[in-house]
Amino acid sequence: MALVPAGAGTLLAAASEPVIPNYHAQSSSCVVHNHLFCADWISHNWGPVLWPALRQHIVLAVVAVAIGFAISMTLALAAHRYGLFERPTLFVTTFLYTIPSLALFELLAAPVGLNVFSAEIALVSYTLLILFRNILAGLRAVPAEVLDAAEGMGMSRRQSLLRVELPLALPAIVAGLRIAIVTIIALATIVYTIYDAGLGVPIHTALGEGPFKTELIAAGGLAILLALAADGLLVLAQRALTPWARARVD
């Protein structure tokens, strides 16, 4: 206790036993007494702990949604053109979506190994159902008259798809991306069970270390804030990309 900084010393002497052991002799009285939220702990740990975890979390989620989007777009275009693809794709993606994340990560770790690949495969598999359904619903919602008009203007099927159908399906596609990214940000907190990355790492440390409230709130809160921020960004992107739909989307 002699090593506690001078400012905290008087406080400590009067207060009850500290809750958190003062390992490095540099913890503030706020930390030592486990107050609800210690800003100084956050600023100390932002650089070495929280920011790297946040960055890894963003990369994990963005990569998963990007790959998932490419696969879902291919599957949805195939199902849009050849209807018989729809049912098997829905069946498989629903099956994958239903498996709890904790179980899927472990099931993939057995054949693929405890690495970033099994983490990404699991995350990608959760995006497929959401994105496939939304892209297909968007493409199907294009009115038949619009397609007739495109054909009447002499557009080929390919031109009609790229210049008429996909732009009109954009609100539904972005809505799907929104749901997918938010879902994946939430699920990526479990990645730490098989691969040491993401905001799950500080959350796990916090839960393991016991009752230190600041760490629990900071790590958990960051994951929630990230998901809300990503959702907000995509809403803005959706508005910017589809100015004509503003009246209908919201």
Added chain:
Amino acid sequence: MHEFVEAFRFIAHNGAVAGHSQLPTLTHLALETLKVSAIGVAISVAIGVPLGVWLGHIHRGSFAAINLGNIGRALPSLAILAIGDAFLGLGLTVVELALVILAVPPIVTNAYLGVDGVDRDLVDAARGMGMSGWEILGRVELPLAVPLLFAGIRTAAVFVVSTTTIASLAGFSGSLGDVIANETSYHFSGVLGAAICVAALALAVEASLALVQRALTPRGLRLAGLHRTIAAPPEAAIS
């Protein structure tokens, strides 16, 4: 593949591990998972269904009902458990609270969309036949909303089973997640075996709710609504 053989052996032995005689059986843990999950789903249904159905019946609050669904999805269950642990300490209450926070949004959103989406002409016809507001709700709107309403409950139930296992990571014991969180005692074969059980349990819950949904859906809707019997976030296409 050897790991999978070992995992199935672990399941066949009902979770027995050599040298650890005091560990709970897999059946016991599976039942505990179902119990914790069922409490969570029951509370969520009790809150979410009346709220969503009422909002849909008066055709108000679409913004709130739909965005509630999106916010619910944004909340990582492990983060909720961590924050709940900070404020209240980890126990059954915090776990059930996390389950309810995750399960209420999809239930409200889908109940709302189901009732709100009932053909206005049908409601007018029912009113023309002299039905009161309650009769319209009970005999026209609710039966027609069953497919969507149930799709929400199914989505919620799958989230809840998943989160119940995640609660073990936070240190709450009493689910199959205990095995996954405790590789030291169970070895990787046990972890894998429990993961298989968790996946099977979620699929079984999903399939049995699909059967209940089918039984509750009015016969006339069964064929027309077949595409909806696949559980998923049905609000996905709309929100």
